[in-house]
Amino acid sequence: PTDLWYILSSCAVRVLMDPTVVSPPTVSSGSSFWFEGFLIWTVVGAVWLFYVIFINSRLWGFVVTLVLRKLVPKADVHIGSIAVSILGGKLLFRDVRYITTDFSIRIVDGVIIYRWWKHFTGEQDYSQQDPAPDRDDESQDGFRCTGQSSLDCPLKVALNGFQMHCYNRTSVYDHLESIFNGILNGGYRPADANSCDESVATGSETWRQIVPAVHFHISSGNIAFGNRLVPTALSIHFESGSGLYTTSTASSQLDPFRHVMKMNCKHVKVRLSESEGYSSEKMDAAPRHMGDGFQVAKSDSVKFHYIWDEPGLVPSNSDTSGGNAPPCWSLCIKLGQNTDIMHGPWVRRQRIHLQQFFYPLDYQKAPVTERLLPGMRRRYEAFELDVEATHKMMMSFLFSSLDRVNFLLYVSIDPGSHVHMHLPWVVDDKGYTMTLRADLKHVEATTSLEYRRFAKAEDINMDLKVFYPRQWNQTQEWEWSMTATETTIRFLYIHVPFFQVLLDDWSAGYSPDLLSFIPMTLKLKLTVNSFELLCFVNHFNWLDTEPAVHIEKENAMLAFCGRQLALTTFFPFTEFQPRLQTISCDIQGERVVLRLRVPESRGSYSSIQALIHSNKQHFTTEEVWFQSKLPHRSTSGAIEENEEEEEDDIFFVGNEIPDDATTWRGDTVIEDGWFDCWFAPMVCLQIVYTSHPALLFEDSIQLPAALQREISPQSADGESEWRQEPDHMEVHINVYDSGIRLFGSIAKHFLDFKNNYFGVYQPYHTFSSSELGKRSRGLGSIIRENETKPPYSRNLLSRDDPYCSHPKPEPNYVERQLEVVFSLTGHNNTAQLPMHVGAHGSRRHLPVLKTSSIYLEFRKAIDEGRLIINLSPTRCYMSDPKQSITEQGYLFMSDFQMLGHGFYSDVGPVLVEYGWLIELRMKDIIAEMSTSDARTFVDWLDTFVFHV
Numbered sequence: 001p002t003d004l005w006y007i008l009s010s011c012a013v014r015v016l017m018d019p020t021v022v023s024p025p026t027v028s029s030g031s032s033f034w035f036e037g038f039l040i041w042t043v044v045g046a047v048w049l050f051y052v053i054f055i056n057s058r059l060w061g062f063v064v065t066l067v068l069r070k071l072v073p074k075a076d077v078h079i080g081s082i083a084v085s086i087l088g089g090k091l092l093f094r095d096v097r098y099i100t101t102d103f104s105i106r107i108v109d110g111v112i113i114y115r116w117w118k119h120f121t122g123e124q125d126y127s128q129q130d131p132a133p134d135r136d137d138e139s140q141d142g143f144r145c146t147g148q149s150s151l152d153c154p155l156k157v158a159l160n161g162f163q164m165h166c167y168n169r170t171s172v173y174d175h176l177e178s179i180f181n182g183i184l185n186g187g188y189r190p191a192d193a194n195s196c197d198e199s200v201a202t203g204s205e206t207w208r209q210i211v212p213a214v215h216f217h218i219s220s221g222n223i224a225f226g227n228r229l230v231p232t233a234l235s236i237h238f239e240s241g242s243g244l245y246t247t248s249t250a251s252s253q254l255d256p257f258r259h260v261m262k263m264n265c266k267h268v269k270v271r272l273s274e275s276e277g278y279s280s281e282k283m284d285a286a287p288r289h290m291g292d293g294f295q296v297a298k299s300d301s302v303k304f305h306y307i308w309d310e311p312g313l314v315p316s317n318s319d320t321s322g323g324n325a326p327p328c329w330s331l332c333i334k335l336g337q338n339t340d341i342m343h344g345p346w347v348r349r350q351r352i353h354l355q356q357f358f359y360p361l362d363y364q365k366a367p368v369t370e371r372l373l374p375g376m377r378r379r380y381e382a383f384e385l386d387v388e389a390t391h392k393m394m395m396s397f398l399f400s401s402l403d404r405v406n407f408l409l410y411v412s413i414d415p416g417s418h419v420h421m422h423l424p425w426v427v428d429d430k431g432y433t434m435t436l437r438a439d440l441k442h443v444e445a446t447t448s449l450e451y452r453r454f455a456k457a458e459d460i461n462m463d464l465k466v467f468y469p470r471q472w473n474q475t476q477e478w479e480w481s482m483t484a485t486e487t488t489i490r491f492l493y494i495h496v497p498f499f500q501v502l503l504d505d506w507s508a509g510y511s512p513d514l515l516s517f518i519p520m521t522l523k524l525k526l527t528v529n530s531f532e533l534l535c536f537v538n539h540f541n542w543l544d545t546e547p548a549v550h551i552e553k554e555n556a557m558l559a560f561c562g563r564q565l566a567l568t569t570f571f572p573f574t575e576f577q578p579r580l581q582t583i584s585c586d587i588q589g590e591r592v593v594l595r596l597r598v599p600e601s602r603g604s605y606s607s608i609q610a611l612i613h614s615n616k617q618h619f620t621t622e623e624v625w626f627q628s629k630l631p632h633r634s635t636s637g638a639i640e641e642n643e644e645e646e647e648d649d650i651f652f653v654g655n656e657i658p659d660d661a662t663t664w665r666g667d668t669v670i671e672d673g674w675f676d677c678w679f680a681p682m683v684c685l686q687i688v689y690t691s692h693p694a695l696l697f698e699d700s701i702q703l704p705a706a707l708q709r710e711i712s713p714q715s716a717d718g719e720s721e722w723r724q725e726p727d728h729m730e731v732h733i734n735v736y737d738s739g740i741r742l743f744g745s746i747a748k749h750f751l752d753f754k755n756n757y758f759g760v761y762q763p764y765h766t767f768s769s770s771e772l773g774k775r776s777r778g779l780g781s782i783i784r785e786n787e788t789k790p791p792y793s794r795n796l797l798s799r800d801d802p803y804c805s806h807p808k809p810e811p812n813y814v815e816r817q818l819e820v821v822f823s824l825t826g827h828n829n830t831a832q833l834p835m836h837v838g839a840h841g842s843r844r845h846l847p848v849l850k851t852s853s854i855y856l857e858f859r860k861a862i863d864e865g866r867l868i869i870n871l872s873p874t875r876c877y878m879s880d881p882k883q884s885i886t887e888q889g890y891l892f893m894s895d896f897q898m899l900g901h902g903f904y905s906d907v908g909p910v911l912v913e914y915g916w917l918i919e920l921r922m923k924d925i926i927a928e929m930s931t932s933d934a935r936t937f938v939d940w941l942d943t944f945v946f947h948v
Helices: 002-017 033-071 170-185 204-210 345-358 495-506 605-618 705-711 744-758 771-788 931-947
Strands: 076-085 090-099 103-114 155-166 213-225 232-248 258-274 294-309 329-335 339-343 382-389 393-400 406-413 418-424 431-447 453-469 476-491 520-536 557-573 581-597 631-633 639-641 674-691 727-736 739-741 818-832 848-860 864-871 874-877 890-905 912-928
Touching: 033 076, 033 090, 232 294, 232 345, 294 345, 339 345, 345 393, 345 495, 393 495, 406 495, 520 744, 557 674, 557 744, 581 744, 605 931, 674 744, 744 931
Parallel strands: 155 213, 329 382, 339 393, 476 520, 727 818, 739 818
Antiparallel strands: 076 090, 090 103, 103 155, 213 232, 232 258, 258 294, 294 329, 294 339, 382 418, 393 406, 406 431, 418 431, 431 453, 453 476, 520 557, 557 581, 581 674, 631 639, 674 727, 674 739, 818 848, 848 864, 848 874, 864 890, 874 890, 890 912
16 A cells, blocks of 8 residues: 555656646636646545545455454454555564454554565574664664674564453363263273374475565563453563574484474563452462462563474384484573572462362373384374573562561572473383482572571582373372582571471362372482571570671681481371371481581680691601500409400591591681580481371361261360370480590580570570561560470461461361480490690690490480480590500499489379489499599590589
């Protein structure tokens, strides 16, 4: 229409300038034909201009809409207006709507440019080009270009206001309806899942030569998923996006070509918004509202690289079992600057709602994928998904307690981190296995508590394998292995209720259901190379939370460090309601070191530093290795030496550990006041927990009395859990060839450690009065309230808050008591007895204490507790251990036992300890020392007590 208007206008101007062109041969003298012609052509031009501007494009849009509705009767197609420029190769359109029963597409306006006048040979490789470089400009057509010919594509598409809304999957729902109706009527036959179209697309080379690449640009795009039947809708919004579609050579010669699509989106936001029209009595409100909804993720730049091979046909002269790679199908996502991802229990619940709606289970046995025969079309065997972080990104886990207090766990990840997921598309005789691998660089985790620092690691590698059987309710097998390097964890007891709130919120809103139960087993393997576990041992659990400094100067700390930590556990969740559930956990540490830090404000700080310096000055590295022999009494009463020598004992002196042990120090550097006081080449920890699982049901669910008694057994007279069989936990620790420096600070730190983590000072206190402090102390008040409540009514948070988004039901079972068995076994232990010695003191060698075996056992039952401590044999050398037995002073004890028996009250729900019996046994005490040796022992004992 634009070109036609140009031709008519030219003719009108020519007529107006030369009226004789259309005038008759003879004209009357009084006529004004020139003026009448001018008026006629002016009116015609005005009408034509009005038609072209306001009516022509709309008329063509109406005509095209009628044609498309005839061609696509099952969809509602509407095009507001269309304008065509043949000379410019442009097609402009506006107000486009395409609505089906499953999805809808709306476009405000757009333009398609095809440069038909330019010849493209197709020799240029468009698949290696970037559709939207960092430095770009926007042309008048809305395309982004670089000023070069790198994106000299024959076809360009620009869209403004692109919206896509997916709200149904009617084909899946019709399939489910046919399945369930067939099962009810007894005539259902599973469809052939391996049937495929064996035809090959023809003319692919022709259109690839005509349109070798398509460059498209979208301004203000939005993609949404959901409808009024789900509580929330997922929307993906981006301000602008530039993309490129082209084809290239496939990975296999059997496939004709490969589709390649690249896209770069700017300012991407992913939100979860409440669905309009959704009504439910149990509305799951979002824990936080951010504008139009809950923001799940945002990023300034996201790049997509999507490739898929066009499957070819299986040749008749080749072996289909191998030799040729299957068609490739993968998606790579690169996250750019300012990437924030927020996840949590609420987001997980909304994801489950959307997944169940768009991908419902058909509860049928998955058919085995048949082998391809010659002449059949090749198929995809797996889908590969890669997510890579090109800049530093932040992940936040938001969860809330029952009183609607929000908590956050922040995790920052450095560039270079990536996640790879392998989703199989074929099923064998047993099922299929999904794998996920992640490599995270420089991970640092903080909390929203007043003390923010929690954990950091230089590198974390995760490998997850999930086996899915063919039957939906058969046992799934999960194998999760994780390896972390140079990891530092700062652990407070307040982190226990912090993560318990996370677990409670994660499991909220669901009731046990046998019909939807899926058995599974989880095998977990965790390996940490070069680790530090920092615990705070301030008196009365006062804590310095000053964030402005790197080191908390006022905090006394205790750190468990080592070269490697390996944890292996197995969770057999294979029964819906097992009578007993046993979970075991094995932990093994290599080159474990115990480090202490005393704050400068403590009165014993200078004395401890002087003591460390004194020990370092008066011990040489040659005395790290020494041999010792056990003395014993002969039948005549004389002291003799053992004929057999003991194995060499490894021990360390000064402020360093042996060279062959770990030397990595993260936050426990010597310059900050840390010193080593205990070392063991091997520590083994085994935990076995046997419980009686109980199910939690909502109050609205009424269970039969017989089933209720079977699930939650109680005594007939309604007594408390004291009469129930208790849960059982066993903790066994084995330590081999350990060495310790007996500072008095060790006893002080372990006493405060017991009170801060297992005693009466579990909630920490600070000098801050901020909101974070109130929130942290709120968790502390929960701990104190739980200590005063009966065991069966202890819960992390109150259940009486009527404003809770997920009020947890009252327990319809009686919580059981816990029976604990703790044992500690030490083999070949050596201890140094440090004391203050002058720089030129007469004593060169300090006392050394050695024991062959240490055994500690504590049993805590419902109504009693038993304690056993056994040391045998034990000897203390007062002088150089390299000297002979007759020349050195020593103190020897063949056996030491301590027996304790505690009594607990079984009257009432509260545990009351009302009595202890203690018995001490010592056998064969032998001593041979001079007065100076005795004075040395007394000096060490005085120094030890002073530091306590």
